[in-house]
Structures are given as structure tokens and as C-alpha cells.
Amino acid sequence: MDDTLSPDYLVIGAGAMGMAFVDTLLSDTKATIAIVDRYARPGGHWTIAYPYVRLHQPSAFYGVNSRPLGEDRIDQVGWNKxxxxxxxxxxxxxxxxxxxxxxxxxxGRVEYYPKHEYVGEGQFRSVLTNQIFRVGEKTRIVDATWMRVKVPAMGPPAYEVADDVTLIPPNDLPKITRPWGGYTVIGAGKTGIDACLWLLAHGVDPQLISWIVPRDSWLLERGGIQPGLAFAQKTAASVGAIAQATMEASSPEDWFLRMEAAEQVVRLTDSVWPTMFRCATVSLAELEQIKKIKNIIRQGRVVRIGTNEVMMEQDSYIPVPDTLYTDCSADALAKLEPVPVFRGRNITLQSVRYCQQVFSAAFIAHAEATYDDDSKKNELCRVIPHPDEAMDFLIVSLQSHRNGLRWAAHPKTAAWLSQARLDWFGKFAPTPPEDPAQAVEFQKVMRQRVEGLCAKLEQLISQVPGKDAARAKAQLARF
Known part of the structure; x- marks a missing residue:
């Protein structure tokens, strides 16, 4: 017989987004919550990620609102020094x-069900006992897994591998027990960068490393946006540099070049124009290290790895004998069409600020706790798909600014943002004057500046050619 539960919310997934949502709901309401998760402990994909992975953004920008992550420390060693x-x-x-x-x-308001799977229609089951639980019709169902975060350990690669080829996930790099004739890293995203840095940090000669890079990426320079008073001046300069690059750019390409000149974005080489942007972040020291890898293979995605030939989409090559391959090709965030966050009894967690999933989850919880009308909540929680193509950087920047303007127009939301630990963006905004009249004028000026940035971003996006233009038009139609 099924067990029936009656929490106010059933949250599917105890990963970073689910935890951030629940934390804000606990702080801002008296709701009861059941959390169901397939893993044995909270943390989602972090619980099965490769052991040397670290956040690419400062710890201060991650986690839940109610508890800081880390010790507010500045690294003294390593490539993040x-x-x-x-x-x-x-x-x-x-x-x-x-x-x-x-x-x-x-x-006393949260029930946690680890090692349980949601099976649909308000039901979930124990992985260990098959016991079925269901929630009542008044329970809102929150999907914190919709963004489908995937790491290589979750499944096989999307290409063929011959039986006598040694291919490992990045999790297994620390398990290597002998030298190999060569090391090939497959994938140009965050995981691929981490694998390359791990090999270099452990003394592997860069000449022995091959890196299959299907698409070059624009990378965010981590030093530009940092928390705390020690970095306040530099961060303010970075924010100003981004605004200046935007207002002075004559084309999308010119915008990227100006952003690069201001060291807000970087790339592997000046000789290749990046076509990808997925929010990956590096320090200048890390960039210097990965640039030591000279054998970068740019022939599209891998089709098949054989003993004596690696077939690519555009060509093939003969690998070094006794090569160890590391698969970093998993698409961390699935490419999904956005859906309304609030739909009947369902809440689907998605990004409402680009590259900031945990903040977005906390913000959605704020909207749920603060406003009664789902249409108003959806107006405040317009979804920003995770960027993929380089030109998406312009699009998601515009969308984030537009969402920010909507939020600033609602006093309750503006007040919440001012206290939200995860709203790192707001921490860099100028402080308004204490005098009420001056504060009103200040807010008016700030709004005009953001509206000016939006207008210029729209102008730049209008110059985007081909398929990028069609995608931009479709994505911005929702804004």
C-alpha cells in the first residue's frame, strides 16, 4: 500500500538548485517540504564528480543564502593564488x-528521502525497498533536476571506442599507476580544462598531451569579478569596463575584442575565433598553463577512437602509441527549451540570471514566497537558457539586465535582493544615498544606465548573422 504524504512542497533533487530553493523557502515561509533525491547524500552531481574538481567561481557566490560557503579566504598557493x-x-x-x-x-519542516526516485504524478519510490510514496493534490511539485546536469561519470561517451583502447572518465585520472606514451583529453569545456590542468600540475610534459577541442570557447577571466573589500576597486573597474565595452562596440565581434582587451574574457589563442561560450572561468595563471599544450586538435567532435586512428567529424589522425584517453565530452547542462517556471502545481527551476543557477533557484523561491499570482511570478522569473554559442553571451547579458530592471521595480524583491548572500551582482552596484530624495534620483539614473546598456545590446544583437540571428529573435521574443 502506498504511503500518502501532505507537505506543502515536494522538491525533486537535493543538488545545488534544490538546496538553494528549499533554504529560501524555509527562511521566508512556514511551509513544510519533502525532498526526494536519488543519491545517498545531498549535493547532486557533486557527489559523483571527479575528485579534483573545484568551483570555477568564488565560493562566496555559491551554496544557499543562509550559510556562507568557505572561510572568506584568499588562496595563497596554486594557480588561483x-x-x-x-x-x-x-x-x-x-x-x-x-x-x-x-x-x-x-x-522540523523538512523531510528528506535519499536513495529515492521520483516516478511522476506526485509519486516517488525507494531505490532500496521499492516502497511507493505519494503526495496530495495540494502539494506543489518542484523539479530541481530539469536542467539535467551531467558529468562524464554518469554514462558512456557519444562515440565509438575500440576494445583495445583505454578510455577513462576524469574521475579515474588520480588512479593512474604508470606512465603512458601520450595523454589525450577529449572536450573543451570546464571538465576538459580541469583534466588538462590536473595533468600539468602532476608533472606531465605538455608535449605529451593532446587536447581535442571541437569548438574554441570564450572564457571568463576569474580575477575580474571577486567578492569582498579587498577586490572592491578592481571589481568596480571590471563592471565599468564591461559597460564601456558594450557602449563603445560597433559590432558583436568588436564587443568581444573590447571585452578581451579589458581582460574580461580570454581565449586559448589569438589565431582562432571562439564560437562557444558556456560560462567557463579561468584565472590568468591557469590560462598560461593550458596554453603550454600545443597539440590542440580542432577537427570537430570525435566519431570513433581506434587503436591506430582517431576519426573526427572533419578528419582523422594517427595517435601516439600507448595513449590514455580521458573523456570530458559530457554536456554538463542539456540544451532544453525553457518552460514557464510556475505552471499549476508545478514549479520548474531554471536560470533567471545567466550562469547563476543557485542564485536563480533561491530567487524563484523568493517569488513563490512573496507573490500570490503565478502570472506575476512568471513575469519576474523569465527564464534565461544556458548559453552555448559565442553570440549567446550578448543575448543572456541583455536578458539578465532586463530581468534586473523588472526586479528593481518591485520594492519587496529589491529588499530581498539587498539581503541575499547569493546576489553577488547586487553587491557590486553603487550604494544609493541615504537621503530619500537623492536616493530616488540615484535609482532613476541607475535605471537609465541599465536601459542604455539594454538598448545597445539590442543594437549589437541585431547585427548577428544567420542562424544566430534566428535563435536570438526566438529567445528574445520571450522577453
Whole structure:
């Protein structure tokens, strides 16, 4: 017989977005919540990620609103030296366990069901016992798994591999027990960068490393946006540089060049124009290291890896004998068409600010806790798809600014943002005057500046050619 539960919310997934949503809901409401998750501990994909993974953004920008992540420390060693700390996999997993055990469960309003799978229609089952649970019709169902975060350990690669070829996920790099004739990293995203850096950090000669890069990417320079007073001046300069690059750019290409000149974005080489942007972030020291890898193979995606030939979409090549391949090709965030966040009893967590999924989840919880009308909530929570193509950077920048203008027009939301730990963007905004009349004028001027940026971004996007133009038009139609 099924067990029936009656929480106010059923949250599917105890990953970063699910945890951030629940944390804000606990703080801002008296709701009861059931969390169902297929893993044995909170943290989502972090619990099965490769052991040397770290956040690409400062720890201060991650986690849940109610509890800081990390020690507000500046790294003293390594390729992130001089910048705000980046939490490791183990630190992130420990953090989410602490949030669950010291905040969520002691509240008496959260029930946690690890090793359970949601099967649809308000039902979930135990992976270990097959016991079925269901929630009542008044329970709102929150999907914190919709963005389909995927890491290589979750499944096989999307290409053929001969039986006598050694291909490992990045999780297995630390398990290597002998030297190999060559090391090939497959994939140009965050995971591929991490694998290359791991090999270099462990003394592998860059000449022995081959890197299959289907698409070059624009990378964010981590040092430009940093938390805390120690970086306030530099961060303010970065924010100003981005605005200046936008207002002075004559074309999308010119915008990227100006952003690059201001060291807000970087790339592997000046000789290749990047066609991808997926929010990956590097320090200048990390960039210097990965540039040491000279054998970069740009022939599209891998089709098949054989003993004596690697077939690519555009060509093939003969690999070094005794090559160890590391698969970093998993698409971390699926390319999905956005859906309304609020639909009947369903809430689907998605990004409402580009590259900031955990903030977005917390913001959606704020909207749910603060406003009664789902149409108003959806107006405030217009979805920003995760960027993929280079020109998406312009599009998601415009969408984020437009969402920010909507939020600023609602006093309750503006007040929430001013107190939200995860709203790192707001921390860099100029402080309004204390005098009420001056504050009103200040806000008017700031709004005009953002509207000016939006107008210029629209102008630049209108120059985007071909298929990018069609995608931009479709994406902006929702805004």
C-alpha cells in the first residue's frame, strides 16, 4: 500500500538548485517540504564528480543564502593564488550535508528521502525497498533536476571506442599507476580544462598531451569579478569596463575584442575565433598553463577512437602509441527549451540570471514566497537558457539586465535582493544615498544606465548573422 504524504512542497533533487530553493523557502515561509533525491547524500552531481574538481567561481557566490560557503579566504598557493577561494568537491559535498543536517532537518519542516526516485504524478519510490510514496493534490511539485546536469561519470561517451583502447572518465585520472606514451583529453569545456590542468600540475610534459577541442570557447577571466573589500576597486573597474565595452562596440565581434582587451574574457589563442561560450572561468595563471599544450586538435567532435586512428567529424589522425584517453565530452547542462517556471502545481527551476543557477533557484523561491499570482511570478522569473554559442553571451547579458530592471521595480524583491548572500551582482552596484530624495534620483539614473546598456545590446544583437540571428529573435521574443 502506498504511503500518502501532505507537505506543502515536494522538491525533486537535493543538488545545488534544490538546496538553494528549499533554504529560501524555509527562511521566508512556514511551509513544510519533502525532498526526494536519488543519491545517498545531498549535493547532486557533486557527489559523483571527479575528485579534483573545484568551483570555477568564488565560493562566496555559491551554496544557499543562509550559510556562507568557505572561510572568506584568499588562496595563497596554486594557480588561483591571490584570488578568492574555490571550494573543492569534498568541501561542497560537506557543506550541503551540513546545511541538511544543521538547518533543514532541525527545522522540523523538512523531510528528506535519499536513495529515492521520483516516478511522476506526485509519486516517488525507494531505490532500496521499492516502497511507493505519494503526495496530495495540494502539494506543489518542484523539479530541481530539469536542467539535467551531467558529468562524464554518469554514462558512456557519444562515440565509438575500440576494445583495445583505454578510455577513462576524469574521475579515474588520480588512479593512474604508470606512465603512458601520450595523454589525450577529449572536450573543451570546464571538465576538459580541469583534466588538462590536473595533468600539468602532476608533472606531465605538455608535449605529451593532446587536447581535442571541437569548438574554441570564450572564457571568463576569474580575477575580474571577486567578492569582498579587498577586490572592491578592481571589481568596480571590471563592471565599468564591461559597460564601456558594450557602449563603445560597433559590432558583436568588436564587443568581444573590447571585452578581451579589458581582460574580461580570454581565449586559448589569438589565431582562432571562439564560437562557444558556456560560462567557463579561468584565472590568468591557469590560462598560461593550458596554453603550454600545443597539440590542440580542432577537427570537430570525435566519431570513433581506434587503436591506430582517431576519426573526427572533419578528419582523422594517427595517435601516439600507448595513449590514455580521458573523456570530458559530457554536456554538463542539456540544451532544453525553457518552460514557464510556475505552471499549476508545478514549479520548474531554471536560470533567471545567466550562469547563476543557485542564485536563480533561491530567487524563484523568493517569488513563490512573496507573490500570490503565478502570472506575476512568471513575469519576474523569465527564464534565461544556458548559453552555448559565442553570440549567446550578448543575448543572456541583455536578458539578465532586463530581468534586473523588472526586479528593481518591485520594492519587496529589491529588499530581498539587498539581503541575499547569493546576489553577488547586487553587491557590486553603487550604494544609493541615504537621503530619500537623492536616493530616488540615484535609482532613476541607475535605471537609465541599465536601459542604455539594454538598448545597445539590442543594437549589437541585431547585427548577428544567420542562424544566430534566428535563435536570438526566438529567445528574445520571450522577453
Amino acid at each position: 591571490g584570488l578568492s577561494e574555490l571550494a573543492t568537491r569534498d568541501e561542497v559535498c560537506s557543506y550541503f550535508s551540513i546545511v541538511m543536517e544543521q538547518t533543514f532537518l532541525p527545522s
